[in-house]
Structure formats: C-alpha cells, structure tokens
Amino acid sequence: MYIGKSYNLFEFVIWTKGKIYMLLLLSAIPVILYDVLEIKWIAIPWSVIAMLGTATAFILGFKNNLSYKRSLDAQDVWTSILSNSRAWGLVSRDYLNSEISKDLIYRHIAWVTALRYGMRTLKTWESTNETNNVAYRKLFKIPEQETNLEEELAKYLIASELQAVLKSKNISTHILSLQSKTLKSLYDKQEITVLQFVDMEKSIKDFYNLQGKSEQIKNSPFPGQYNTINNLLVRSFTFLLPYGMLNDFDKLNEGMAGFMKGNMIWLIIPFSFLISWLYFSIVQVGENTENPFEGGANDVPISQISFQLEIELRQMIGEINLPEFSMPQNNIIL
Numbered sequence: 001m002y003i004g005k006s007y008n009l010f011e012f013v014i015w016t017k018g019k020i021y022m023l024l025l026l027s028a029i030p031v032i033l034y035d036v037l038e039i040k041w042i043a044i045p046w047s048v049i050a051m052l053g054t055a056t057a058f059i060l061g062f063k064n065n066l067s068y069k070r071s072l073d074a075q076d077v078w079t080s081i082l083s084n085s086r087a088w089g090l091v092s093r094d095y096l097n098s099e100i101s102k103d104l105i106y107r108h109i110a111w112v113t114a115l116r117y118g119m120r121t122l123k124t125w126e127s128t129n130e131t132n133n134v135a136y137r138k139l140f141k142i143p144e145q146e147t148n149l150e151e152e153l154a155k156y157l158i159a160s161e162l163q164a165v166l167k168s169k170n171i172s173t174h175i176l177s178l179q180s181k182t183l184k185s186l187y188d189k190q191e192i193t194v195l196q197f198v199d200m201e202k203s204i205k206d207f208y209n210l211q212g213k214s215e216q217i218k219n220s221p222f223p224g225q226y227n228t229i230n231n232l233l234v235r236s237f238t239f240l241l242p243y244g245m246l247n248d249f250d251k252l253n254e255g256m257a258g259f260m261k262g263n264m265i266w267l268i269i270p271f272s273f274l275i276s277w278l279y280f281s282i283v284q285v286g287e288n289t290e291n292p293f294e295g296g297a298n299d300v301p302i303s304q305i306s307f308q309l310e311i312e313l314r315q316m317i318g319e320i321n322l323p324e325f326s327m328p329q330n331n332i333i334l
Contacts, residue, residue: 015284016277016280016281016284019277019280019284020273020277023238023272023273023276023277023280024269024273026238026239026242026272026276027241027242027268027269027270027272027273027276028269029242030042030242030243030246030268031242031246031265031266031268031269034246034250034265035265035266042243042246043243043244043246043247043250044240044243044244044246045244045247046244046245046247046248048240048244049237049240049241049243049244049245050244052233052236052237052240053237053241055233056233056234056236056237056279059226059229059230059233060230060233060234060279060282060283060286062226063226063227063230063286064282064285064286064289066222066226066290067222067286067287067289067290068289070217070222070289070290070291070292071289071290071292071298071300073213073217074214074217074292074293074300075292075300077210077213077214077217078214078300078302078305080210081112081115081207081210081214081305081309082305082308082309084203084206084207084210085108085112085309085313086309086312086313087203088104088105088108088200088203088207089105089108089312089313089316089317090316091196091199091200091203092104092105092108092200093105093316093317095192095196095200096186096191096192098317098318100182100186100191101317102317103182104179104182105313105314105316105317106156106157107156107157107161107175107178107179107182108179108313109156109306109309109310109313109314110153110156110157110165110175111172111175111176111179111207112305112306112309112310113149113152113153113156113306114149114153114165114171114172114175115172115211115214115302116144116302116303116305116306117144117149117152117171118170118171118172118215118218119214119218119293119302120142120144120145120293120294120295120302121218122294122295123218123219123221123291123294125221125222125291126291126294127287127288127291127294127296128291128294128295128296140297140332140334142295142303142334143303143326143334144295144303145295149171150162150166153165153166153171157175161178164178165178172211173208173211176204176207176208176211179204180201180204183197183200183201183204184197214293217292217293218291218293221291222290222291227287230283230286231283234279234280234283237276237279238275238276238279238280241272241275241276242268242269242272245268245271245272246265246268249264249265249267249268250264250265252264253265285298295334297332299334301333301334302334303326303333303334304325304326304333304334307323307325307326308325310322310323311323311325
C-alpha cells in the first residue's frame with residue numbers, strides 16, 4: 001500500500017516507461033506519413049476518434065471501479081481479521097491459564113502468518129512479474145520473499161505441530177483445526193465452561209469464514225472478458241488517435257506565422273503521446289489494483305497487519321521482547 005500523498009511524476013514514469021517508446025513511435029508515424037511523405041488520405045475524421053475515446057473512457061472507468069472494489073473487499077477482510085484476532089487474544093488470556101493462553105495465541109499468530117504467505121503465492125494471471133512492476137519493485141521488498149514459511153512458523157509452533165501442518169495441503173486450515181482440537185480437549189477436562197467453549201469455537205468459525213473470503217479474492221482472477229475488451233479499446237484508440245488529429249492540426253497553420261508556420265502538424269506527437277500515455281496509465285493502475293495480494297505497491301498491507309497483530313497479541317500475555325514495526329520503504333508498506 002502506498003502511504004504517500006500521491007505518486008510523483010518520476011515514480012509514475014518509472015512504472016510506465018515500457019509504454020513510452022511505443023507510444024512516441026505510434027504518434028510519430030502518421031505525422032511523418034502525412035507531412036513528409038504527403039500521404040494525406042490517412043487522416044481520419046475527429047468524430048470517429050471522439051466516439052471511440054468516449055467508449056474507451058466508459059469501459060476504463062467501469063473496469064477500474066470493479067478493480068477498486070476488489071481491493072476494498074480485501075481490505076475489509078483483513079481489517080476483520082485484525083479486529084477478530086484482538087478479541088481472540090483477550091478471551092484466550094482471560095478464559096485460560098497463562099501457559100495455555102500462550103499456546104493458543106502463538107498458534108493464532110502462526111495461522112495469520114500462514115495465511116499471508118498463502119496470499120503472496122504467485123498466480124498466473126497476476127501482474128507482479130511484468131516488466132514495469134519488476135523495475136518498480138526495486139524500491140521495496142516483499143517480506144514473504146525474504147524468509148520462508150517454515151522458518152516463520154517455527155517461531156510459533158512446537159516441532160510436532162510444525163511438521164504436521166507443513167504436510168497439509170492448506171496450512172492455515174490445519175492450524176485452525178488444531179485450535180479447535182485444543183479447545184475440545186480443554187472442555188472435556190472441564191477447564192473451560194460450555195459457554196466459553198461455544199464462544200471460542202464461534203471465533204474459529206469466523207476465522208474460517210474470513211480465510212475463505214481472502215482465498216476467494218486471491219484465487220479468483222478478474223473476469224477476462226473485461227480485460228479483453230478494455231485492452232482492445234485502449235489499443236485501438238491510442239493507435240488511431242494521431243490520425244484523427246492530422247486535419248485539425250494542419251488547419252492551425254493557416255493563422256500561424258514565424259517558425260511554427262507549416263510545422264504545427266508536429267505538435268501532434270507530444271499531444272497524442274500525452275493523451276495515449278494517460279489512457280495506458282489508467283489501464284495499468286486498474287491491472288495493479290485488481291489483485292490486492294500479489295506483492296505490488298498497491299497491495300493491501302497484509303504483512304504489516306500480521307506484524308501488528310503479533311506485537312499486540314504478545315503484549316496481551318505480558319511479553320516484553322517484541323519485534324519492531326516494519327518501516328515503510330519509499331512510502332510503501334506491505
């Protein structure tokens with residue numbers, strides 16, 4: 001998640017530089033054909049470009065709204081995980097003795113850790129390995145790529161539990177099942193009352209639901225039909241745009257004097273490039289918002305939420321030697 005006031009122009013240029021050369025070339029070709037080679041018939045009526053641009057803008061706005069909604073849904077899920085986890089820490093501490101409380105809290109931290117690692121697993125439809133994102137990713141580090149899951153889980157689980165969960169297909173699900181198994185054992189021993197048992201089992205059910213919602217966002221790609229029509233319209237518009245500007249810019253020469261007389265047509269290159277670049281940038285923003293767990297600068301900060309939870313839960317049971325909050329890297333937190 002980017003926490004600065006806004007991206008500066010330099011950062012945006014770095015992020016979108018892969019398109020810059022192509023767009024400059026597309027803007028220059030029709031000008032050269034029209035003015036240098038005097039192929040006048042390539043000019044297209046501006047009304048055609050205006051209609052295409054309007055349709056493109058409409059689809060862009062629709063798609064980006066859907067992308068932003070996915071990001072908001074992911075933020076809501078992990079905000080609920082944060083608040084529900086705080087409640088879990090309180091009841092674990094207050095219902096049980098300190099040793100069992102620590103086991104339940106540490107196991108819960110392991111669950112959040114396993115879940116965030118699962119969310120960072122790369123999917124084929126995600127854009128994190130595209131050239132523009134790889135270049136921009138030099139500005140920050142993804143915590144889940146700095147250490148492996150086994151090392152992290154070893155901090156919170158005993159050896160026998162660690163080996164068991166690592167063999168399971170869904171580690172997060174297995175950890176929650178261990179929590180439920182522990183609660184059942186405590187109830188059988190009459191160390192918790194039936195109301196406490198029901199209350200804590202309901203919390204585990206809630207965590208399962210939140211895990212499922214997070215996994216659904218992660219494992220469901222953005223509908224391909226919207227991406228297809230979106231890319232088709234944007235590419236068509238940016239390709240045809242300079243052809244639609246030829247007649248209008250050529251007419252500007254009639255009232256012009258001095259150096260620019262007869263050369264106004266060449267202004268199409270910067271203006272067409274700027275408009276096309278803005279359209280492609282909007283597309284890129286949408287593509288990098290629709291997958292909120294992929295490890296990009298616009299992700300939901302699930303790593304930071306996990307680190308925050310660990311500190312708060314361990315404080316609840318009186319621990320002092322706590323990890324420090326991770327600092328933003330170039331105004332980006334993950």
